Amino acid sequence: MAGISQQTKERSSEASLTENYQGPLVVVTLLFFMWGFITCMNDILIPKLQQVFTLQLWQAMLIQTAFFGAYFIVSLLYFIFSVTKGDPIQKIGYKNGIIVGLIVSAIGCALFFPAASLLSYGFFLLALFILASGITILQIAANPYVTILGPPDGAASRLNLTQALNSLGTTVAPIIGGYLIFEGVNAAQQVGADSVKLPYLGLAGTLLLIAIMIKVAKLPRVEGDEQLTPNADALKYRHLVLGIGCIFAYVGGEVAIGSTLINFFRLPEIAGLEEAEAGHYLAFYWGGAMIGRFFGAVALAQFRNNSMKYVIIAVISAVAFALLYSIYGLEEATIGLGLIALNFVVLLLGGFIPSRTLGFFAATVIGLLLFTCFGTGQVAMWSVIAIGLFNSIMFPTIFTLAIKGLGVHTSQGSSLLVMAIVGGAIIPPVQGLVADLTGNLQLSFLVPMACYLYIVYYGFIGSKVKKVGE
Template sequence: MAGISPSPKTSPRSSSADKNMTSSGASYTGPLVIVTMLFFMWGFITCMNDILIPKLQEVFTLQNWQAMLIQTAFFGAYFIISFLYFIFSVTKGDPIMKIGYKNGIIIGLVVAAIGCTLFYPAADYHSYGLFLLALFILASGITVLQITANPYVAILGPPETSSSRMNLTQAVNSFGTTIAPIIGGYLIFEQVSTTVSADSVKLPYIGLAAALLLIAVLIKVAKLPGLTGEENNPSSGAGALQYRHLVLGIICIFMYVGGEVTVGSSIINYLKLPHIAGLDEAEAKHFLAFYWGGAMIGRFFGAVALAQFKNNSLKYIIMAVIGLVTFLTVYGIYGIDQAIIIIGLVAVNFIVLLLGRFIPNRTVGLYATSVIILLLIGTFAQGRLAMWSIIAIGLFNSIMFPTIFDLAIKGLGVHTSQGSSLLVMAIVGGAIIPPLQGLFADITGSLQLSFLIPMACYAYILYYGFIGYKPKASSQTA
């Protein structure tokens, strides 16, 4: 499977520096570890939105669709900033390739820190609009990180193992989304006064701002490869759009992020429903952690499955260890009942992974099929069966983003960076689909029935996994 980095014959990154990297990938373990911290941070920050939604909905007395504007402001930045990036790259050339990955990462971190800092005045002035502005600026910084860090991870090592590195870094990203509901939920829901206010969001986001600036300093002083690849960078034109599988992949990323964010954003309110679980926010946050934790476990599985091993037995041994660690962790924190349920869901996920035979597109299609089945159960069933069906979706979301990204970018050659920016732009699905689901819930009076909206998203992912992924240029390639 081709990685995010293009083939050596046509890649703007197939410079001498790039060749040195791929030939001595072990020497770039340190830089990869540092860059992986970015994936953890934006995973943590993104999942904090799921805590903000019920909190600000209570503080400002918002309807469902109004509360989902939190995701619109956040993921809307992905679209706007990526679109501006794309337009600039068409007319002036790829900006990241000009300034270098390292500088691009630092800029993204500083902008994101500014957005976090604005949460303090937003709470002081009791302004929902200022909260939305702060989220937009925060997400603008993360957008720059996404555009920069994803292809950077791909070139920090051999191209043939880029998919494994992408799944590994996304697993660390999911670790951030897993602990965010626990830490963020504790700080925002439990460490509050008896009055309903937004003051409890100040400390978490000021802390995030400090962490982002600290990482920016570390990146600045670290010896990271400062590749630009400017010598072969296309100066103008939208050549990436000639590839049909990329265009369909852009839609697929839109649908995936929209579906994933919609489900995650709804879990706390879903588990509050009397006929589902009847939990309060403080209790429900633990199950939100299971949802995002499932994505983390699945991505660790994906990183192992897509890696190259001389002995496949070692691959299965590592997966078994991951399963055992998962069981022991859940058992130690939540007890035997939850641990048995989680390991059972992990086993089902592993069976589907085996049915996919570690073929990326086939696995995406089968995972999408599994999510559709789980959504049907969560929509029309009740009680623990419905609750765990929705939570289990996280496991099957796991490998989708990095694998779809990799499939869509395959064979783009010199247009890879431009294609990457278009795929990041498609993350705007997280801004559009959640409010549609919220509006559907308001109109029908049923949050449960509104899961039909993300179900349509996963139906498209199923199509892309089995059919739409196939590389085919719509015109003569460059």
């Protein structure tokens, strides 16, 4: 009877949300922008704190370990609680879960002030852990919430759209963060890590402001089945279990690449850039992910007239070219347009089918990483920048494929997937260690390449909906 009751509730909830989801979706999208901005600020912190504390690269990568390690620990605690006491999100509601996440993240940002004052690397890592703990709660609540704010067939498209705003945050973070921390008013004259104080206090205030906005916003409450008993039934789904590994591989690979780019662009045989200038090209990398996610949102959406997809994609391409031209110049804009064209060709190969598109995108990244590892100069530089475009649809597509068909176990499955973001804590230090031991930063990109090989497998084979043993 519980299953019948749940199906009835799901149908009534979907009908209601289909009519009213646009407003709530806009509000929730703010969250995706903010955690994208905050996450990418780590890429600025790594070279900054590496200089301040005279760290080796693998030690500086502990910034990502502290940040993404929180995803694993908090998600693990959430999962344990859900299988013993019941799903916390089902109990308190998605809206309250989001507010709690924002407040915890704001506390973590505020702790950067005493960390910089005390000039303690350990304190910085603690602040990052608390900050990421709040973002973990946001991820658990917001990702599945987006998938149910509308028709099920459009879930991948909606999550790609919100992730595009996440990528907007990662795009502007290197520019704004790089300016404030490396070039801003008195930044060069400030002692030690003092230049990080103002940016993170600003982030703390912004997060609290968004929490107030969420509190007063009218977000629909999605009710769970009150008769659902605590269990770990989500792990019975094979595509979820394999999806957990895929999220681990994707986040680990993406974060490792992004964390290494500033040091990579500084290499004389690649570009020989200074930190601030390299930060602008790091923004190009994350901007590619944003453009690709807008493409993905359109390509994976349901249109009555499919020709409209091509019109919208053409408009996005034109806008992207104009922006690149205004920021970087004609040469960079032309290269960017060529990479966008390549992205579109691979989308066509994927046939706008989420799982197939994921497989082709991951295969393309492997090819680009080969050029990154063994090329030099502009070829290697633009190859690694292009990876951002093809990373674009991966997280939202993997997430949507992994929770497909979970029903009442969706939020539990979400917590397991968010737990797998710990890949961002493990893979970057491994790449850093390989670079330190071999003395060759380029060859260290073979580490994330292994991650993308698994994503190819999941896209073409592992994402098929099955229960364990089928």
